[in-house]
Amino acid sequence: MTSSLIRGRPRRATAHISVRVAHAVLGAAVGTGWLVLPVMTAGAQDPVPVAPAGTVASAAAPQQDETSAADLVLPLVAGVAALGLAGYGCLRRTRRARTRTTPGIVSVAPPALTPADFERQARAALVLADDCVRTSREELTFVQRQFGEAETEPFVHALRAAETELTAACAIWRRYEQGVPKDAAARRQALVGVVGRCAEAGRRLDAEAPALDGLRELAGPGLAGALESAxxxxxxxxxxxxxxxxxxxxxxxxxxxxxxxxxxxxxxxxxxxxxxxxxxxxxxxxxxxxxxxxxxxxxxxxxxxxxxxxxxxxxxxxxxxxxxxxxxxxxxxxxxxxxxxxxxxxxxxxxxxxxxxxxxxxxxxxxxxxxxxxxxxxxxxxxxxxxxxxxxxxxxxxxxxxxxxxxxxxxxxxxxxxxxxxxxxxxxxxxxxxxxxxxxxxxxxxxxxxxxxxxxxxxxxxxxxxxxxxxxxxxxxxxxxxxxxxxxxxxxxGVLLAEDQDGGPAASYGGPQTRGRHGFLPRA
Incomplete structure (x- = not known):
């Protein structure tokens, strides 16, 4: 079968490429002939009667020097021109390949996001950030029960910071729904602000998740104590x-x-x-x-x-x-x-x-x-x-x-x-x-x-x-x-993240990158 790339190439483009290659080869051949011709004629016998040695040598020496230099200049110019034409043709082919719009050869840039797309992103970001905050708050109650307030203060601080970001995102969205601001560009920027605030909330929680795991050590010696507490x-x-x-x-x-x-x-x-x-x-x-x-x-x-x-x-x-x-x-x-x-x-x-x-x-x-x-x-x-x-x-x-x-x-x-x-x-x-x-x-x-x-x-x-x-x-x-x-x-x-048919991994303290880290496989 013929690949889509080949099928997508126009026949005229192939013909143009062949013509350019033929021109380049012909130019190179002409230049080479000009360079080789003096060498081939240098050994041929002169049909003109030979004069006495002394007279011929003294009279013809300057003429031979001038003739050999002229013979070399023209072939050299022709060769350089041929190489220039070949390079120019190659450069044009490269540029056309980069800008070609034939389907299957160059990927098309994605369309610009519409206001509806920005709104969908903002809604999804709000739900995800709110879920992360709620899940983190739930697990933190178990950690505080087991380790006390002193050792859990960094995690509480991160949770409060995430809650602040989420609250600000909700306030921006609420004003957006009420028509504030009115300018289209400003409204789009408001939606970007919602997504950014939610992302920051998740980042704060993601940053502390490894430290919380290190404190709990659920996959190691900390499991027994956590089980007893739960x-x-x-x-x-x-x-x-x-x-x-x-x-x-x-x-x-x-x-x-x-x-x-x-x-x-x-x-x-x-x-x-x-x-x-x-x-x-x-x-x-x-x-x-x-x-x-x-x-x-x-x-x-x-x-x-x-x-x-x-x-x-x-x-x-x-x-x-x-x-x-x-x-x-x-x-x-x-x-x-x-x-x-x-x-x-x-x-x-x-x-x-x-x-x-x-x-x-x-x-x-x-x-x-x-x-x-x-x-x-x-x-x-x-x-x-x-x-x-x-x-x-x-x-x-x-x-x-x-x-x-x-x-x-x-x-x-x-x-x-x-x-x-x-x-x-x-x-x-x-x-x-x-x-x-x-x-x-x-x-x-x-x-x-x-x-x-x-x-x-x-x-x-x-x-x-x-x-x-x-x-x-x-x-x-x-x-x-x-x-x-x-x-x-x-x-x-939301106890399980619903990512698989068995309910998916358990939700844990953290942002979007870490909240599903405690996955488990069903027992065989």
Missing amino acids: EGRFRELTGRTVTAQDTLAELHERFAASAVGPVTGYVEQAKDRLVFATVRLNEARQAADTGDGGRAAGQLRAAEGAVAQAEVLVTGVERLAARLRAAAELVPAALTGAEAELAAAREGGVREPLTTGELHARLAHADGVLAAVREERTAGPYDPLDALRRIARAVERLDTGHLGAPAAAALLVARGSVAGAEEFVAVHRGAVGPQARVLLAEAARELGADRAGQADTLARESRNLAERDVRAHGNPYPGADGGSPGLSGAVLG
Whole structure:
């Protein structure tokens, strides 16, 4: 068969090359003939009668010198010209070969990136950096438990630096989505800034990963201590999971279903992670007994990741129970404080200039909200956090500028919303996209700035988007749990990096270059 390179060459190009070669050869032959001709004629007999020796020698010597010099000049010029033509032809062929656009001969430059391409890169960078930060934070809890704060300070510092870079990247993306900046070139530069910040976050974590491995020595003498620490945390969490199940049943009896909704299914998911951790801890023990330190380290890291996520789920149930109790106690004080705010507003204490109609509308709305909350409290189980949220928002619209129970209620509600969204994203990060993560980061910033109402709104939106992402993601490993219990949950939670059919390597402290270093092969 004829290769694509040959097929791609035009026939005329081949003919042109042959003609140039023939010209070069012909020129060289002519030059050589001119050089050889005097030598060939020097020995031929002269047909002219020979004169006396003395006379001929004296008269012909100058003429022979002039003739031989002239005979040599012309062939030399012809040879140089032929060589010049041949070199020029070769140079032209080289230049044409470099600039030829025939398919299959020269690669075509890739097209320029479009704004959509830059946006896709930024989204992927945000998700990757956020995953790296969360995974690093999880493993660091095990390292601190075993070695203390002094020896782990460099890793904590690197994690905080990565969190700062990620927060800045999220802020840039958030402004970009809001249309800031407006100039096309500046918007492209903003996306480059997002990618650069995320890359720096990963670099900071990658730089400390070898030192953390050197401290833990999971593939060597440090494995035994790490196993004991992980198993101790696992046993503690097993007991807390049983208690959380009882707590959840109590919450269902005391409060409305909407109040318990944020943690519905948490206990079951925690049990699933613990089952996965049980299998991996056993595998790690067996690998350690056979001297396979690398495989044991990978299995241990998978177990640690599952235990950390089970703790997040169980803690979420415990935290919600505490907040619901605190909210139920705060509702009467919030109602009283709201009544005082309404009285102040009626007396002209509103800071925002409002028309009489607008003020009356807001006061009527607030009165309706307070009346509805009072009725709910006496009708049976209700959602005290939602009641506090409605009270705080009704008072906030009046803008009296007073602090008190309504402000405390707004803060309690906002903290709960941010924590709930954080928990959900943490244990479902294998499916959650960038939008929910960015909104969560924005909610945390608003909460830190004492803007509780805005923080609550953003956190709730983040949670809704994360739940939507999980529903759309589905289960990428249907039926896999029959052979590996808890595998689907581990992949969904980002405990395993989902790079292979068996779930891939365990995620570890580090950036994109090092987070998957603790891979393990399935047991034969």
